[in-house]
Structure formats: structure tokens, C-alpha cells
Amino acid sequence: xxxxxxxxxxxxxxxxxxxxxxxxxxxxxxxxxxxxxxxxxxxxxxxxxxxxxxxxxxxxxxxxxxxxxxxxxxxxxxxxxxxxxxxxxxxxxxxxxxxxxxxxxxxxxxxx
Amino acid sequence: xxxxxxxxxxxxxxxxxxxxxxxxxxxxxxxxxxxxxxxxxxxxxxxxxxxxxxxxxxxxxxxxxxxxxxxxxxxxxxxxxxxxxxxxxxxxxxxxxxxxxxxxxxxxxxxxxxxx
Numbered sequence: 001x002x003x004x005x006x007x008x009x010x011x012x013x014x015x016x017x018x019x020x021x022x023x024x025x026x027x028x029x030x031x032x033x034x035x036x037x038x039x040x041x042x043x044x045x046x047x048x049x050x051x052x053x054x055x056x057x058x059x060x061x062x063x064x065x066x067x068x069x070x071x072x073x074x075x076x077x078x079x080x081x082x083x084x085x086x087x088x089x090x091x092x093x094x095x096x097x098x099x100x101x102x103x104x105x106x107x108x109x110x111x112x
Numbered sequence: 113x114x115x116x117x118x119x120x121x122x123x124x125x126x127x128x129x130x131x132x133x134x135x136x137x138x139x140x141x142x143x144x145x146x147x148x149x150x151x152x153x154x155x156x157x158x159x160x161x162x163x164x165x166x167x168x169x170x171x172x173x174x175x176x177x178x179x180x181x182x183x184x185x186x187x188x189x190x191x192x193x194x195x196x197x198x199x200x201x202x203x204x205x206x207x208x209x210x211x212x213x214x215x216x217x218x219x220x221x222x223x224x225x226x227x228x
Contacts, residue, residue, distance in 0.1 A: 033215070041220055042118075042219055043156075045217070056209075090155070099146075101206075105155045
């Protein structure tokens, strides 16, 4: 595919524990995004990054933080996981222009 | 910010019938528009995109969509449904958020069922 991988693919964690999801790209793209997908809601933007150490909040950022210390990695952290954060998380990258989005395969997170 | 409305969370069609999935967007400037398909337990696959060239956009698997600025619509069609088209379909719009950054905003999705 286009050089974007997410890890882990599946994770089960307990309420109250911190969790970090990783998005790794080999395309050297500037822009990276984290979305969550829930039935009836489509995909909603959590956070995005427009460069190393440059991030901003999306529509549903409460309870999440992100970090981008190098171009290729964008980390999403659930500081204290709750059952409402059970979801499928997708990372996306975008190259030059407004139309070149590529999505990762997703991480299915279950908080019990 | 942009918004996307997909009319109908579930659509059922008979095999061989026309598929029509509706999408309307809000925008004050010409947008970039997308349709994605998601098969069960899989990721997102790009069906087609509009980027201000031809208003009728052809995509994969026989799908096409027409951009109508006056109606702020980008409906997805396929002349003849196949069983393999059963999936969830998402309309999305790319929105400029400043500092050279764009965001992709999704509709809530339409689940297409194909009846044999």
C-alpha cells in the first residue's frame, strides 16, 4: 500500500489505563490525522498534525493527546481509557494538495 | 467548518437495480469531495473524488458521482447493483483549516444492502 501502518491492530485494555496507538508512514508527508469510527457517526477527527511538534485538536479531542516528534510517527494516547473510547481508530496521511488522503488499516480498541 | 449530510443511513436495492446514495455538503468555496467504501471489518477504500475538474466523476467498480454546485450535492450512482456492492459508503469533504492544512470531514455513512 501507500506506506502507512498502524499498530497494534487490535487491543483490549482496562478502564483507567493509558493506551498509545502508533501511526507510522514512509511517505515523508507533512500532514497526519487520527480519526475514530463509531456506528452511526461515521469517522470523526480527533487530532491532526501539520508538521513535527505541530498538532491541533479536532472535533472529538477530549480524553486524547497526540505527539509527533518525527515526521514518520504520529502517536495517539488515551490518557485514562474509558469504555466510551471503545472504537476503531484510523490514521491518515496527506501529501501536497487537498485531495491526497491515504488511510491506515485501523486499530480496533476495546476498553473493558 | 464544512459539514456533510448523507440522506438515509440504510438503503436497500435489488440486484441489478440502480444504486443512488445521496450526499449534500455545506461550503462557501468550491470543495474537494470524496466517496469511500468500507466492506465489513475492513478499512476505507477510495471510490472516487472530485477536485474541480469534470463535474461527472467516474470511480472504481462502475460507480460515478456528479458534482452539482447549485444543489451542493455529490450523489453516488451505479446503474446496476451487484451483490458485491453491499458495504457502507461514506461521503467526505476536504476543508481548509488554516496554516496550509486541510481536514477531511465525513458524513455518517450509508449502509447499502443488495437483495438477490
